[in-house]
Amino acid sequence: xxxxxxxxxxxxxxxxxxxxxxxxxxxxxxxxxxxxxxxxxxxxxxxxxxxxxxxxxxxxxxxxxxxxxxxxxxxxxxxxxxxxxxxxxxxxxxxxxxxxxxxxxxxxxxxxxxxxxxxxxxxxxxxxxxxxxxxxxxxxxxxxxxxxxxxxxxxxxxxxxxxxxxxxxxxxxxxxxxxxxxxxxxxxxxxxxxxxxxxxxxxxxxxxxxxxxxxxxxxxxxxxxxxxxxxxxxxxxxxxxxxxxxxxxxxxxxxxxxxxxxxxxxxxxxxxxxxxxxxxxxxxxxxxxxxxxxxxxxxxxxxxxxxxxxxxxxxxxxxxxxxxxxxxxxxxxxxxxxxxxxxxxxxxxxxxxxxxxxxxxxxxxxxxxxxxxxxxxxxxxxxxxxxxxxxxxxxxxxxxxxxxxxxxxxxxxxxxxxxxxxxxxxxxxxxxxxxxxxxxxxxxxxxxxxxxxxxxxxxxxxxxxxxxxxxxxxxxxxxxxxxxxxxxxxxxxxxxxxxxxxxxxxxxxxxxxxxxxxxxxxxxxxxxxxxxxxxxxxxxxxxxxxxxxxxxxxxxxxxxxxxxxxxxxxxxxxxxxxxxxxxxxxxxxxxxxxxxxxxxxxxxxxxxxxxxxxxxxxxxxxxxxxxxxxxxxxxxxxxxxxxxxxxxxxxxxxxxxxxxxxxxxxxxxxxxxxxxxxxxxxxxxxxxxxxxxxxxxxxxxxxxxxxxxxxxxxxxxxxxxxxxxxxxxxxxxxxxxxxxxxxxxxxxxxxxxxxxxxxxxxxxxxxxxxxxxxxxxxxxxxxxxxxxxxxxxxxxxxxxxxxxxxxxxxxxxxxxxxxxxxxxxxxxxxxxxxxxxxxxxxxxxxxxxxxxxxxxxxxxxxxxxxxxxxxxxxxxxxxxxxxxxxxxxxxxxxxxxxxxxxxxxxxxxxxxxxxxxxxxxxxxxxxxxxxxxxxxxxxxxxxxxxxxxxxxxxxxxxxxxxxxxxxxxxxxxxxxxxxxxxxxxxxxxxxxxxxxxx
Numbered sequence: 002x003x004x005x006x007x008x009x010x011x012x013x014x015x016x017x018x019x020x021x022x023x024x025x026x027x028x029x030x031x032x033x034x035x036x037x038x039x040x041x042x043x044x045x046x047x048x049x050x051x052x053x054x055x056x057x058x059x060x061x062x063x064x065x066x067x068x069x070x071x072x073x074x075x076x077x078x079x080x081x082x083x084x085x086x087x088x089x090x091x092x093x094x095x096x097x098x099x100x101x102x103x104x105x106x107x108x109x110x111x112x113x114x115x116x117x118x119x120x121x122x123x124x125x126x127x128x129x130x131x132x133x134x135x136x137x138x139x140x141x142x143x144x145x146x147x148x149x150x151x152x153x154x155x156x157x158x159x160x161x162x163x164x165x166x167x168x169x170x171x172x173x174x175x176x177x178x179x180x181x182x183x184x185x186x187x188x189x190x191x192x193x194x195x196x197x198x199x200x201x202x203x204x205x206x207x208x209x210x211x212x213x214x215x216x217x218x219x220x221x222x223x224x225x226x227x228x229x230x231x232x233x234x235x236x237x238x239x240x241x242x243x244x245x246x247x248x249x250x251x252x253x254x255x256x257x258x259x260x261x262x263x264x265x266x267x268x269x270x271x272x273x274x275x276x277x278x279x280x281x282x283x284x285x286x287x288x289x290x291x292x293x294x295x296x297x298x299x300x301x302x303x304x305x306x307x308x309x310x311x312x313x314x315x316x317x318x319x320x321x322x323x324x325x326x327x328x329x330x331x332x333x334x335x336x337x338x339x340x341x342x343x344x345x346x347x348x349x350x351x352x353x354x355x356x357x358x359x360x361x362x363x364x365x366x367x368x369x370x371x372x373x374x375x376x377x378x379x380x381x382x383x384x385x386x387x388x389x390x391x392x393x394x395x396x397x398x399x400x401x402x403x404x405x406x407x408x409x410x411x412x413x414x415x416x417x418x419x420x421x422x423x424x425x426x427x428x429x430x431x432x433x434x435x436x437x438x439x440x441x442x443x444x445x446x447x448x449x450x451x452x453x454x455x456x457x458x459x460x461x462x463x464x465x466x467x468x469x470x471x472x473x474x475x476x477x478x479x480x481x482x483x484x485x486x487x488x489x490x491x492x493x494x495x496x497x498x499x500x501x502x503x504x505x506x507x508x509x510x511x512x513x514x515x516x517x518x519x520x521x522x523x524x525x526x527x528x529x530x531x532x533x534x535x536x537x538x539x540x541x542x543x544x545x546x547x548x549x550x551x552x553x554x555x556x557x558x559x560x561x562x563x564x565x566x567x568x569x570x571x572x573x574x575x576x577x578x579x580x581x582x583x584x585x586x587x588x589x590x591x592x593x594x595x596x597x598x599x600x601x602x603x604x605x606x607x608x609x610x611x612x613x614x615x616x617x618x619x620x621x622x623x624x625x626x627x628x629x630x631x632x633x634x635x636x637x638x639x640x641x642x643x644x645x646x647x648x649x650x651x652x653x654x655x656x657x658x659x660x661x662x663x664x665x666x667x668x669x670x671x672x673x674x675x676x677x678x679x680x681x682x683x684x685x686x687x688x689x690x691x692x693x694x695x696x697x698x699x700x701x702x703x704x705x706x707x708x709x710x711x712x713x714x715x716x717x718x719x720x721x722x723x724x725x726x727x728x729x730x731x732x733x734x735x736x737x738x739x740x741x742x743x744x745x746x747x748x749x750x751x752x753x754x755x756x757x758x759x760x761x762x763x764x765x766x767x768x769x770x771x772x773x774x775x776x777x778x779x780x781x782x783x784x785x786x787x788x789x790x791x792x793x794x795x796x797x798x799x800x801x802x803x804x805x806x807x808x809x810x811x812x813x814x815x816x817x818x819x820x821x822x823x824x825x826x827x828x829x830x831x832x833x834x835x836x837x838x839x840x841x842x843x844x845x846x847x848x849x850x851x852x853x854x855x856x857x858x859x860x861x862x863x864x865x866x867x868x869x870x871x872x873x874x875x876x877x878x879x880x881x882x883x884x885x886x887x888x889x890x891x892x893x894x895x896x897x898x899x900x901x902x903x904x905x906x907x908x909x910x911x912x913x914x915x916x917x918x919x920x921x922x923x924x925x926x927x928x929x930x931x932x933x934x935x936x937x938x939x940x941x942x943x944x945x946x947x948x949x950x951x952x953x954x955x956x957x958x959x960x961x962x963x964x965x966x967x968x969x970x971x972x973x974x975x976x977x978x979x980x981x982x983x984x985x986x987x988x989x990x991x992x993x994x995x996x997x998x999x
Contacts, residue, residue, distance in 0.1 A: 142253055242300070260483075303423070326395075413506070624672060632658060725737055739919075831916065
């Protein structure tokens with residue numbers, strides 16, 4: 002079979018993520034039905050590949066991705082991938098159908114969009130055959146689960162952050178493991194890594210990777226001590242818990258352990274970590290679940306316990322143990338997803354999840370009661386449910402624990418104790434939610450869809466147990482993938498294996514558990530829900546506060562909000578290190594000849610003038626004079642670059658310098674005109690500054706002399722000069738390096754520009770009372786009907802009043818002629834950038850110069866363009882750049898690989914599309930900066946301030962005629978931090994609203 006079905010399935014799930022907002026816009030909360038059908042459709046698409054896998058032949062597909070890392074976008078469907086993909090898709094479809102009745106009215110776009118995004122990442126994770134792809138999908142599942150928890154409201158913010166903290170820590174462990182594997186083996190191919198002999202030949206390396214992978218998996222599968230995030234995550238809504246915390250995200254950790262089991266199952270550290278950690282987690286989770294009063298948190302703690310059982314079986318590492326782990330993974334996904342959804346049913350009927358407040362539901366909801374009994378019976382291991390069979394297989398696996406007979410006996414005893422706890426908390430769920438209730442709370446009807454979808458995965462467990470042989474091939478294929486080779490014996494599952502030790506232990510577990518449940522009222526004081534230890538929020542908060550205090554102490558000496566201290570310590574440290582290094586290698590340097598033409602008369606002139614400019618910056622007492630001297634340094638640097646024969650860099654430097662000075666001037670208009678009083682500094686502080694300046698100057702000169710003056714052209718530089726025109730068919734080496742050779746670096750820098758724009762918005766909005774969406778070009782005042790006071794949201798109001806600059810008329814006339822010329826120059830530089838000085842960045846700087854001239858020529862401080870235009874430009878630029886990279890990936894198998902073609906007598910390259918993204922991003926950032934720094938509150942009244950008619954006339958210079966008594970400043974709800982002029986006025990009765998001024 003063609004492995005192309007794998008990427009096609011992933012692509013369909015990605016397309017589903019893209020169209021989900023449109024679907025929710027059309028169907029609202031009913032979007033779950035078509036999305037569920039799409040999940041089942043993808044599962045059906047994978048079915049033929051799954052059939053081939055079950056016959057013993059994996060299905061693979063691969064395309065080159067990062068050739069430098071020998072990394073491919075590789076997919077592989079084997080037994081493990083098929084089982085976990087089926088769980089993600091089928092259980093996901095059931096949960097989405099359940100959500101159509103659980104969710105409230107409305108679009109619910111964020112829920113459905115994030116759920117589809119999570120499924121996309123989860124299926125990508127379980128089908129990945131490349132370590133880089135596996136890691137990316139692993140992190141995407143963490144982000145999606147974080148956002149799904151966080152969307153549940155303010156109460157979920159802390160829980161979502163703690164979840165992200167712990168799962169993010171697991172991502173770091175996995176990243177370290179991936180880096181170590183790639184560095185040692187030189188490949189990112191997952192199946193090649195698992196088949197490598199290094200695991201047996203190098204025990205130290207195998208132990209390191211085993212610990213890192215084990216800890217990474219522990220964070221996702223909620224194993225002690227990382228288990229605290231899972232009960233915390235119950236702040237999410239029930240469908241999220243039913244999917245992520247029963248069938249998906251926690252199964253990602255289980256999958257990772259099973260995936261690496263072929264390489265690590267014989268590593269002692271792996272066995273000890275997983276067996277001890279898993280059994281301890283089973284006890285801790287079970288004990289915590291018994292004491293819970295919140296039904297949903299009880300389910301979360303029971304999930305922790307059940308995952309501990311599976312983890313311990315994987316740690317045992319024998320093929321029987323791995324088969325038990327796979328079988329219980331399937332059983333757990335079925336009964337636990339259904340039980341979580343049943344919690345939603347109980348909550349919907351009773352209006353609460355507190356066991357002490359739930360009324361007696363058994364008589365009014367007999368079907369729901371039966372479903373809950375079946376689900377808990379499967380979790381407790383009561384025959385003839387599938388959970389009984391999987392629990393027996395687990396107990397048998399614990400007897401095979403490495404380390405001798407004693408280790409097996411201890412593991413089996415601990416597993417049995419955990420199973421007793423499981424029976425007890427299952428009894429609490431059944432009787433607490435349906436039988437023992439005494440509350441007189443009103444019982445509300447629950448949608449049959451919710452009950453039906455919750456029952457579906459639970460009820461399926463009964464016929465599967467009775468005909469469990471149908472799972473032989475599935476479990477066998479998954480076990481074979483986890484073992485990494487052919488099985489010793491074929492997997493044969495059956496509900497009855499005769500009178501075995503595990504059967505007698507199961508009978509004892511049921512007997513002891515039933516006795517404890519029957520005496521549950523006597524256990525009430527013990528299960529009162531009081532905490533025996535600090536909760537996760539307290540522990541993580543204490544850790545965070547402690548680390549913050551340590552960080553504050555470490556950063557106190559170099560705090561960025563203390564400029565002199567921050568600059569002086571860092572500058573002195575760099576200078577000392579640099580001087581010390583030069584002195585240490587002075588003998589080696591003396592033996593190397595200096596390069597020719599290091600000093601020309603022009604260089605001396607530039608040096609003297611630049612030194613004078615720097616001195617001017619240092620001695621200036623006014624900010625304007627310091628800015629002028631600083632601009633002189635930039636102009637002189639431009640001249641030096643031009644003299645060295647680098648027109649691209651020189652032109653860039655000149656344009657950046659000009660635009661930077663404009664931005665600095667925009668900032669200066671909001672600062673005092675002079676610096677602080679020089680007399681306050683004193684001679685000692687002045688001498689210290691002079692000494693530091695001399696030290697840093699000498700250090701930089703020595704470093705330049707040592708590192709630059711003796712270095713010939715590097716091999717990399719010569720490669721670019723000689724091979725660049727051949728490889729790229731472009732003569733402009735600078736531009737081809739930026740958009741072809743190092744396009745990924747440029748894409749990263751473009752993303753940094755976008756983040757800089759976000760930072761500008763965030764900083765300015767937090768430091769001043771200023772609107773983030775500046776007013777439109779025409780701001781109008783309106784008169785309203787009599788005796789109406791305009792306040793708050795929804796008023797037609799003036800956003801701000803701007804200063805008028807009467808000396809801009811000549812500049813306005815000049816811009817009319819200069820702007821079209823600059824547009825042509827910008828387009829010309831962009832067009833020719835592949836073969837001559839120019840390119841997207843330089844062209845964008847010329848375009849930014851147009852923006853600067855247009856702003857400087859306006860008679861009032863105002864924004865240019867629509868409020869959201871800069872964001873669209875920046876976002877559009879990044880999307881275009883990424884799209885050009887995907888174009889290369891699809892066409893040539895490598896992200897950002899340029900494509901070349903000849904048409905219309907011209908040479909065309911896809912790097913021009915990438916350059917267009919750079920152009921838009923740079924232009925958008927400068928436009929955003931000008932709009933945020935250049936607009937002013939001017940003479941608008943502050944919030945709460947009220948102006949008289951005389952004050953208004955003075956401020957507006959008669960531009961606002963009409964009847965008006967006062968103007969009062971208010972904040973607009975839709976523009977936090979803005980000033981809105983709102984006036985109270987009196988007009989003749991019956992006069993409609995009319996425009997009275999600008």
